[in-house]
Amino acid sequence: MKRRCFSVFSIVLATAFTAASAFTLSGTVNDEAGSPVSGALVKLLTNGDSTSTGQDGKFTIQTDDQQSLPSGKFIPGSISIVNGVLRFAQSSNSPVQVSIFDMVGNLVLRQELFGSGQVDLRQGVTSQGAYFARVRVGSAVETVRFSVNGSYFSAVRQGRGHKALLKPGDGDTLSVSAVGFAPLKVALPNLDTTVTLTLTKTADEQTYAFGYALGNEPTPSKGCSKDNTLKDNFMFTSAGIEHEVYLTLPENYDKNKPYRLVFGMHYMGGSAKNVATREAYYGLRNQKGAKENTIFVAPHGYTTETDRSGKETENPWRCGDDKDHVFFGEFLTYLNENLCVDTSRVFSVGFSFGAMFSNSLAQDFQDRLRGVVVFATMDQVIYLPKNKGLPIAWMGTVGMGDELCTPKLGRSARDRILKNNGKPDADGNFTDARDEEAEEYSGTGNHVCYDYKTVDPRFPVKWCTFDGKHAYNASDDGKVWTTPTAWEFITQF
Numbered sequence: 001m002k003r004r005c006f007s008v009f010s011i012v013l014a015t016a017f018t019a020a021s022a023f024t025l026s027g028t029v030n031d032e033a034g035s036p037v038s039g040a041l042v043k044l045l046t047n048g049d050s051t052s053t054g055q056d057g058k059f060t061i062q063t064d065d066q067q068s069l070p071s072g073k074f075i076p077g078s079i080s081i082v083n084g085v086l087r088f089a090q091s092s093n094s095p096v097q098v099s100i101f102d103m104v105g106n107l108v109l110r111q112e113l114f115g116s117g118q119v120d121l122r123q124g125v126t127s128q129g130a131y132f133a134r135v136r137v138g139s140a141v142e143t144v145r146f147s148v149n150g151s152y153f154s155a156v157r158q159g160r161g162h163k164a165l166l167k168p169g170d171g172d173t174l175s176v177s178a179v180g181f182a183p184l185k186v187a188l189p190n191l192d193t194t195v196t197l198t199l200t201k202t203a204d205e206q207t208y209a210f211g212y213a214l215g216n217e218p219t220p221s222k223g224c225s226k227d228n229t230l231k232d233n234f235m236f237t238s239a240g241i242e243h244e245v246y247l248t249l250p251e252n253y254d255k256n257k258p259y260r261l262v263f264g265m266h267y268m269g270g271s272a273k274n275v276a277t278r279e280a281y282y283g284l285r286n287q288k289g290a291k292e293n294t295i296f297v298a299p300h301g302y303t304t305e306t307d308r309s310g311k312e313t314e315n316p317w318r319c320g321d322d323k324d325h326v327f328f329g330e331f332l333t334y335l336n337e338n339l340c341v342d343t344s345r346v347f348s349v350g351f352s353f354g355a356m357f358s359n360s361l362a363q364d365f366q367d368r369l370r371g372v373v374v375f376a377t378m379d380q381v382i383y384l385p386k387n388k389g390l391p392i393a394w395m396g397t398v399g400m401g402d403e404l405c406t407p408k409l410g411r412s413a414r415d416r417i418l419k420n421n422g423k424p425d426a427d428g429n430f431t432d433a434r435d436e437e438a439e440e441y442s443g444t445g446n447h448v449c450y451d452y453k454t455v456d457p458r459f460p461v462k463w464c465t466f467d468g469k470h471a472y473n474a475s476d477d478g479k480v481w482t483t484p485t486a487w488e489f490i491t492q493f
Contacts, residue, residue, distance in 0.1 A: 023062070023063060023191035024060065025060070025061045025174075025191050025194075025195075026060040026194045027042075027058070027059060028057045028058050029057045029058075029197045030197070031198070031199055032198060032199075036053070036056050036058075037057050037178050038055045038056075039052055039179075040053040040059075040176055040199070041177050042061070042175070043175045043256065044172045044173070044191070045173045045174075046173065049063065050256060053178075061191075081121075081135070085120050085121070086113075086119050086121055086135065087117075088116060088119075095112040095114045096112070096113040096135060097113075097136040098133060098134070099134045100121065100125065100131055100132070100133050101131065101133075101134070102125075102129065102131055108131065109125070122146065130145060131146055171190060173188070174197075176197055176199065180202060180204075181200060182200045182202050184198075184200075209428060210367075210391075212370075212493075214457065214458055214492075215493070218258040218344065218345070219258065220341075220343075221336035221341040222337045223255075223338045223339045223341060224255065224258060224340035225255055225256055226255060226339075226340075228249065228255060228338070230247055232246065233245070233247070233273075236327075236331055238326055238327035238331065239327065243299050243327060244272055244300040245297060245331075246277070246298040247296075247297050248281070248285065249339075250293060250294060250295060251292055255340050256340060257340055258341060259293060259295045259342060260294045260346075260491075261296075261335065261346045261347070262294055262296050262297075262346075262347045262490065263348040264281040264298040264354070265349065265351075265357050265358050266298065266300065266301065266316065266351075266354050267316070267350070267355075268352060270351075271300060271302075272298040272299055276296070281296045281298065282375065282472055282486070283473065284296070284486065287487040289491070290487065295335075295339060295341065297335065299327075299328075301316045301317040301324060302314050302315070303318050317353060317356070319381055321383055322383055324357065325360070325364065325383070328365070329365070332346065344370060346370055348372045349372065349373040349374075349375075349490075350372075350374060350377075351376060351472035352377075352404070352405060353382070355375050355376055356377055356381070356382040357382060359374050359382075359413050359416075363386070364385040364387070366388055366391065366392045370393055371393030371459075373490065374413065375396075375397050375472035375486075376397065376398060376410070376470050376471065376472065377398075377405060377409075378409030378413055379412050387419075391417075391421040391456060392459060393459050393460055393489075395460075395461075395485075395486060395489045396414050396462070397464040397465070397466070397482055398464075399466055399468035400441050400443075400467060400468070403470070404470045405470060414463055415434050418436075418455070419433070421456060421461055422456070423455065423456050430456065431454075436452055438452065438463045440463075441465040441466050446477070447464055447466035447467075448464065448465050449462055449464040460492070464482070464485065
C-alpha cells in the first residue's frame with residue numbers, strides 16, 4: 001500500500017473515520033431460454049470483487065467494507081492511494097485538491113474534495129491509458145501514476161467536458177463471462193441492487209479428436225483465480241538440476257484471465273536473463289498487445305557434464321538425453337498450477353540452440369504446445385525424442401548464408417514437421433505435406449516467407465528465408481521483420 005500522511009493540522013481527533021462503501025449486489029444469470037448458467041465469472045471491473053454463479057445461476061457480491069482510513073486517533077490531512085483509489089479525511093476548511101493529467105501533461109480533471117471518503121481516480125477519465133494524479137493537501141503535494149484499462153463513465157460531468165470523480169460505492173461496471181457465451185458488461189449506477197442478466201450463446205465451437213479450432217475459447221489452467229506468489233526471478237529444480245527462471249507477467253495481471261504463455265529459449269553462450277531482459281524475448285514482448293496479454297518466461301538450460309577424458313563442459317539443453325524434456329513438462333505444469341494460463345495457447349520460441357530445443361519439444365509436446373517459432377534451427381547435436389506423429393504449428397527462419405545452422409539442416413527440421421501436418425484424409429488421419437515445395441530467397445529483393453497450402457489450417461507451417469547469416473533479428477532496409485512476423489504467427493490462434 002502506498003500511504004502518505006500530511007501534517008497539515010495539529011488537532012488530533014479521537015473519533016474514527018472510515019470510508020465505508022458497504023453494499024450487497026446479488027443476481028441471477030440465465031441463458032436466452034431462461035435456464036440458469038452455472039460457473040459464470042461475475043466481476044466488478046473497478047471494485048475488483050468477483051464471484052461465480054452457482055448451479056441455480058445465482059451470485060452475491062457483498063462487502064461490509066471498512067476500507068480503512070485509520071481508526072482511533074486520526075490526524076486530518078491523512079490520505080492513502082491504492083490501485084488508483086484515493087481515500088481521504090479532511091476538514092472542510094482545507095479541501096483535498098485533485099488534478100489529473102494525461103501522459104503528455106494535458107489537464108484532464110481538477111476537483112476539490114471535502115470531508116472524508118474515497119474516490120476512484122480512474123473515474124475521472126474517459127479512455128484507457130496511463131495518467132498522473134496530483135493530490136494537494138494544504139502545502140503538501142503528492143503525485144501518483146495510475147492506469148485505466150477501459151472506459152469509465154460517470155453521470156456527473158464537470159467543466160470543460162471532463163467528468164467528476166465518482167465514489168466507488170456509487171456504481172461500477174459488472175462483467176459476466178462463461179464458456180460458450182458472449183461476454184456481457186452492464187453499467188450499474190448503484191451496487192446495492194439485485195439484477196437478472198441474460199447471456200447469449202456463441203456459435204458452437206467445433207471440436208476435434210486432436211487440437212483446437214482456430215479462434216477457440218481460452219482453456220483456463222488450474223492456477224486461474226489463485227493469487228500470484230511467483231517472483232520474477234526464481235529457481236526451479238527438476239531431476240536434481242536447478243534451473244534459473246525469469247518470469248515476466250502482463251501489466252495489470254488479472255488472476256481470473258487466461259493468458260497466452262510464451263517460452264523464450266536461449267542460445268549457446270546466451271542465458272535466460274539475457275533473453276528476458278536485454279533481448280525482451282527476442283523482441284516479442286515489445287510487440288503490440290504483448291505486454292498486456294501474454295505471460296513470458298525464460299528458463300536457463302545450461303548444465304555441466306564430464307566427458308570421457310574427465311573434462312567438464314557446459315552444454316545448453318543437455319545434449320544426448322531427455323532431462324530437459326522432463327524439466328519442460330514439470331515446469332509447464334508448475335506454471336499452469338500457479339498462474340492463469342490459457343493452456344490452448346502455449347508457445348516455445350528460440351534462436352540457434354534455443355531453436356533446436358524448441359524444435360525438439362515440437363516432436364513430443366504437440367498436446368501441450370500450440371506452436372513453436374524457431375530462428376535458425378536444425379536437428380543436429382540435440383536430443384530428439386521419437387516423434388509422436390501429431391501436428392503442431394511451426395514457423396522457421398534461416399539465412400541463406402548461415403554456415404552454422406545451414407539452409408539444408410533447417411529444411412530437415414521443417415520437413416520433420418511437415419510429415420505430420422498435412423490435411424486430414426477421409427478417416428481423419430493427418431497426411432504428409434512434404435511434397436509441397438516452398439518459395440525461397442533467390443538472391444534478389446528482400447526476405448521471402450512461404451505459407452504451406454497443403455497443411456491443416458489449424459497447424460500452419462511458415463518458412464522464411466533471407467539474404468544473411470546466423471541471426472534471429474534479420475532486417476530489410478534496416479527494419480527488423482523476423483520479430484513482427486513471428487508475433488503475427490503466434491497471435492493468429
